[in-house]
Amino acid sequence: MTATTKVSRPNDLSAFWMPFTANRQFKQAPRMLVSAEGMYYQTDDNRQILDGTAGLWCCNAGHKRPKIVEAVKAQMDELDYAPAFQMGHPKAFELASRLAQLMPGDLNHVFYTNSGSESVETALKIALAYHRARGEGQRTRLIGRERGYHGVNFGGISVGGIPTNRKTFGTMLGGVDHIRHTHLPEQNGMTRGIPEHGADLADDLERLCALHDPSTIAAVIVEPVAGSTGVLIPPKGYLERLRNICTKHGILLIFDEVITGFGRLGAPFAVDYFGVQPDLVTTAKGLTNGTIPMGAVFATDTIHDAFMTGPENMIELFHGYTYSGNPVACAAGLATLETYEEDGLYTKGQELGQYWEDAVHSLADLPMVKDIRNLGLIGAIELESIEGFPTKRAFNAFLKAFEKGILIRTTGDIIALSPPLIIEKSHIDQLFGTLRDVLKEID
């Protein structure tokens, strides 16, 4: 990055109640980002921070990409807002067609949202309404997975399986159950890429079918690679097995691809990467390279067509958002897809995958490192917990890393890395060289 941006720090930080943040601690020693370009953020004290997390898993093409910036500016000039209820604008249709072309199989229909959380709520509601439209209204149960993250709205935390995100918020949705997570440290510890053991954990779904009667189950939702819980890679054959059980019992399979979508694994979607076809796919984040809030749910022809019956003047699905298909977001989305294609970013995880994997696993010799996991351009380093302080060590690593000029993300004792896909070998060296120093210092 060349230009430095001068932005003064606000005097009063009290009004902004920051999300997922230790507000009191942060406000004593704030970390302020004021500009960004390519692989780097710049802080208000003029430091360059290498972005090891693509923002929050979303800026897959890096920052300040000219095509996206121009498209957003031009769209603001042309049409700033248009409702999507009973009217439309061309870019919403154009983007949906491009997205449907990108997504494999018959996931040909796109419902717009504004975030990953909204995509999850939308997918769950479509699943319920689909069964009802087909005369199977008794299918109301939803199945999630332990340690799953599906955003923060009530449906999402109900099917989600991260205890801290649930336990202060009451009773959740009724009729929800969970299968076990796929983390098997004893069998799969320090695995490079896809772990060998654990496909049979998918059979938990058969147990729930036996328990509840499968004809009461509407859908199962999983992240193909669980991200926010600390990167859990699905064991070999696991997703196929889940698919087969769903098909056998008429249960819809939802892949939450909010982080795996748009190239993270070295293919456009996890659907391509694993070759397993779900019925609904949720996305957000990389859809607009993180620039304008937008999400999308993909539905198969079968699901979509089940709604397209009845009188033509009837609204088929009573669901949607004021900002569904917002024109500025659509313009950002179109420019983002072009940028990904022009830069060849969908396959970057394959090209750099080995180098990345070696770099992530190069930290294995450090004594505090308990496990390492990776896939595509995702990496996780799990640290030994300090008794009584289960999050302290990784969070200290985050603070120290920021001081030393790299942005990492931590969840519990796990450091998660998911850089922009424009990353080069020199950045990977910087990221892991610095992280090694950080981990040695905090030991």
Ligand code: PMP
């Ligand atoms: N699903 C998954 C798999 C996610 O990783 C996230 C965000 N990390 C969400 C849903 C929620 O997305 P958002 O924060 O945009 O609501």
